[in-house]
Amino acid sequence: LENSMPSNHVLRERKxxxxxxxxxxxxxxxxxxxxxxxxxxxxxxxRDTPPR
Structure with a gap:
């Protein structure tokens, strides 16, 4: 639960x-x-011009 909030915040900032x-x-x-x-x-x- 502790990790979910910061990662969510980081994701929002990244977005x-x-x-x-x-x-x-x-x-x-x-x-x-x-x-x-x-x-x-x-x-x-x-390219449309004929090759030499």
């Missing part, structure tokens, strides 16, 4: 931290994924 990190990192990851998508599209276009 809040994860949500905060999501809010902070979502724009960053979106920007990165946007760049990655652009590179993927460029790769696809390059």
């Amino acid at each position: 809040e931290t994860i949500q905060h990190l999501k809010i902070v990192y979502l724009p960053i990851t979106f920007g990165v994924s946007e760049k990655r998508l652009r590179w993927l599209i460029l790769d696809e276009l390059r």
Whole structure:
């Protein structure tokens, strides 16, 4: 019983931290994924050209 309360508190804190990190990192990851998508599209276009 003694251990259940602190772990619950830790879990709640972790959950809040994860949500905060999501809010902070979502724009960053979106920007990165946007760049990655652009590179993927460029790769696809390059792949469409016949091989030498």
